[in-house]
Amino acid sequence: MPTLVMKFGGTSVANLDRIRRAAKRVGVEVAKGYDVIVIVSAMSGKTNELVGWVDETSPLYDAREYDAVVSSGENVTAGLMALTLQEMDIPARSWQGWQVPLKTNSAHSQARIEEIPTHNINTKFGEGMKVAVVAGFQGISPEGRITTLGRGGSDTTAVAFAAAFDAERCDIYTDVDGVYTTDPRICAKARKLDRIAFEEMLELASLGAKVLQTRSVELAMRYNVKLRVLSSFEEQSDEAGTLVCDEEEIMESNVVAGVAYSRDEVQMTLRSVADRPGVAATIFGTLSNAGVNVDMIVQDISEEGRTNMTFSLPADQVSRAEKAMASIKGTEINYQNLVTDTEVAKVSVVGIGMRSQSGVAAKMFKVLSNEGINIKVITTSEIKISVLVDRKYMELAVQALHDAFDLDKAA
Amino acid sequence: MPTLVMKFGGTSVANLDRIRRAAKRVGVEVAKGYDVIVIVSAMSGKTNELVGWVDETSPLYDAREYDAVVSSGENVTAGLMALTLQEMDIPARSWQGWQVPLKTNSAHSQARIEEIPTHNINTKFGEGMKVAVVAGFQGISPEGRITTLGRGGSDTTAVAFAAAFDAERCDIYTDVDGVYTTDPRICAKARKLDRIAFEEMLELASLGAKVLQTRSVELAMRYNVKLRVLSSFEEQSDEAGTLVCDEEEIMESNVVAGVAYSRDEVQMTLRSVADRPGVAATIFGTLSNAGVNVDMIVQDISEEGRTNMTFSLPADQVSRAEKAMASIKGTEINYQNLVTDTEVAKVSVVGIGMRSQSGVAAKMFKVLSNEGINIKVITTSEIKISVLVDRKYMELAVQALHDAFDLDKAA
Numbered sequence: 014m015p016t017l018v019m020k021f022g023g024t025s026v027a028n029l030d031r032i033r034r035a036a037k038r039v040g041v042e043v044a045k046g047y048d049v050i051v052i053v054s055a056m057s058g059k060t061n062e063l064v065g066w067v068d069e070t071s072p073l074y075d076a077r078e079y080d081a082v083v084s085s086g087e088n089v090t091a092g093l094m095a096l097t098l099q100e101m102d103i104p105a106r107s108w109q110g111w112q113v114p115l116k117t118n119s120a121h122s123q124a125r126i127e128e129i130p131t132h133n134i135n136t137k138f139g140e141g142m143k144v145a146v147v148a149g150f151q152g153i154s155p156e157g158r159i160t161t162l163g164r165g166g167s168d169t170t171a172v173a174f175a176a177a178f179d180a181e182r183c184d185i186y187t188d189v190d191g192v193y194t195t196d197p198r199i200c201a202k203a204r205k206l207d208r209i210a211f212e213e214m215l216e217l218a219s220l221g222a223k224v225l226q227t228r229s230v231e232l233a234m235r236y237n238v239k240l241r242v243l244s245s246f247e248e249q250s251d252e253a254g255t256l257v258c259d260e261e262e263i264m265e266s267n268v269v270a271g272v273a274y275s276r277d278e279v280q281m282t283l284r285s286v287a288d289r290p291g292v293a294a295t296i297f298g299t300l301s302n303a304g305v306n307v308d309m310i311v312q313d314i315s316e317e318g319r320t321n322m323t324f325s326l327p328a329d330q331v332s333r334a335e336k337a338m339a340s341i342k343g344t345e346i347n348y349q350n351l352v353t354d355t356e357v358a359k360v361s362v363v364g365i366g367m368r369s370q371s372g373v374a375a376k377m378f379k380v381l382s383n384e385g386i387n388i389k390v391i392t393t394s395e396i397k398i399s400v401l402v403d404r405k406y407m408e409l410a411v412q413a414l415h416d417a418f419d420l421d422k423a424a
Numbered sequence: 425m426p427t428l429v430m431k432f433g434g435t436s437v438a439n440l441d442r443i444r445r446a447a448k449r450v451g452v453e454v455a456k457g458y459d460v461i462v463i464v465s466a467m468s469g470k471t472n473e474l475v476g477w478v479d480e481t482s483p484l485y486d487a488r489e490y491d492a493v494v495s496s497g498e499n500v501t502a503g504l505m506a507l508t509l510q511e512m513d514i515p516a517r518s519w520q521g522w523q524v525p526l527k528t529n530s531a532h533s534q535a536r537i538e539e540i541p542t543h544n545i546n547t548k549f550g551e552g553m554k555v556a557v558v559a560g561f562q563g564i565s566p567e568g569r570i571t572t573l574g575r576g577g578s579d580t581t582a583v584a585f586a587a588a589f590d591a592e593r594c595d596i597y598t599d600v601d602g603v604y605t606t607d608p609r610i611c612a613k614a615r616k617l618d619r620i621a622f623e624e625m626l627e628l629a630s631l632g633a634k635v636l637q638t639r640s641v642e643l644a645m646r647y648n649v650k651l652r653v654l655s656s657f658e659e660q661s662d663e664a665g666t667l668v669c670d671e672e673e674i675m676e677s678n679v680v681a682g683v684a685y686s687r688d689e690v691q692m693t694l695r696s697v698a699d700r701p702g703v704a705a706t707i708f709g710t711l712s713n714a715g716v717n718v719d720m721i722v723q724d725i726s727e728e729g730r731t732n733m734t735f736s737l738p739a740d741q742v743s744r745a746e747k748a749m750a751s752i753k754g755t756e757i758n759y760q761n762l763v764t765d766t767e768v769a770k771v772s773v774v775g776i777g778m779r780s781q782s783g784v785a786a787k788m789f790k791v792l793s794n795e796g797i798n799i800k801v802i803t804t805s806e807i808k809i810s811v812l813v814d815r816k817y818m819e820l821a822v823q824a825l826h827d828a829f830d831l832d833k834a835a
Contacts, residue, residue, distance in 0.1 A: 071507040082503035085496040092493035096482040
């Protein structure tokens, strides 16, 4: 039998009615002849309640106990989903992480999956079971303790099962109906994509499109798992949602697949830094040691042996970065002053078509210039161009770029 | 190190504050030098919520999935208790049933404990751990599925751990401060007992005193586990609560230890039954096959080859019993009619002293007679005399017997 993995997030199993609706979707796939592995999250709100109890009990908690407590929400959903399927006369049973066993390393609360033996579940499929309901987000460490995979870990669980069982597809049911060319709340012309390449999805995920967890996309790309994102709140056809797949499976595509943005950026500039070899290493080494994730970096042309060094970082790391920069003020770096600008935003265009088509950057800069938007920092990768702009222009920039690259029209 | 088992019921761990208070009690015992095994129930209300979800999802549920869902409440408490103890600088960790592993048979939702290997937990005690927090009520079947032990199963878990680890004592913390000579709500003079024999506790438990689950007392008696019942809501000395122990450890005791009662009894009389060999076997065989738990039985003196057969049963089994009796109306039993009296109650006196002292029954009957209370049915065992009386006299009977046997005074 071909195998299908279906993952239901917290809002899709928020109560018994929604669990029933999700189970009906599973029933449709079983009727098509699939052996189905269902990955479930905790009912929405439950994990937050459990995390709250742990935080209140022990601010610097033992992550092993955190995992033992927090993993219980998924176990409840898994049992209830199995019972719901049984009520529909579909042979099903639940599996907790340790029963599979989903083996992880010992990095509690952010464990990495090491192995998913297929024997136990396949034996049951062989005996006539049609659906294995697996509690997402959890596994078992080499020491026999319960581990969790970190926030969004149920997506990763789903993709890992799809890889281990060589599933035909991994369907991620969520509260949006797919991946869009940009955020529909900002740009009314945003269009749902039928397909998107793994690399594009990765760039979009890391740029703040919160549909899929980055790790799950990486894993899907590595094992070439066909990943589909679709809504659990609508009747779904085989073509619904967005398929995240290898770029070779996308016949025609726009040069730019989507426009992403992030409000949570801050720009910092070290003015009049001594321009000597090793200066950049000192600055960014210090920031890295302080746990600051620097994103974009620009160094001005040197003048009279001094230069300005500008970089961007997540908004919640500003005080950490300022402290780190203060600590090297008196060293050979010898900068004049540090200027922090919190009123910035990052806007990016992403698309695998950029690899083969030049001129995307030039077009992007021209579009922004026509709108009177000043670009503060630029970074590029093979399939992405990001700019930092004043935050007040963020929405205008997204809309203008969406129009200019014809993203409201399919390729 | 000597080992102590401490069990906290649902109301004793109902929220984070109560878990902290329970943890402080554990800390007191750790400070005395004990290695402590703590057995926890789910936070009160949690198990009912989970059971409600299962019932609503699947009225005739798969008990294996019921167990997987319902056991999750204890896992949460176990993790939170371990974290609370760690915050108090007491080395502690949680254990779920399958991690111990607490091995049971496969009778899901009412499994029996088969083995508790001590190796895993003792290894950790050897490494400096002071408290093992174990999720009560749950175990693992030979098939690797989660089992639960039935309602009140955490008491049974606690006693089984005390037996397996040869614990000095098993303390059951609950919302009452011990075992009383009778129900204080009915009899103001009720006195807390310092000690009670296993056999007495067993009779009291099965007669409706809901302090301890019958199975846990049986288990304690078989393995001679010293069992103490005490309140988690008061400061406790070493002498607090009630010790349930072997009768040889009770130096002096009243002939009667306590007076118990049960409102949930119904009396049935088959009038004018043919008095022939095999008639009783047919009647009570039929009731047994119908799942009716007959308690007391009385057969009148035979007159002209016919007799009356009276018996008592739990109130919720009346319709089942009436149906069963209707099915044999036309057989050789050939009774005239069936009379059901729901306005009855059972009152019992219990005490191991009865074994060596005669006249208890006579005294009991005289006390009731003096109060004008008619006895409808009598049964006796070695350490118990029970009578069925009109329900309206129940409280009067309990109070009169409590007075007559001087239960308000210690021996």
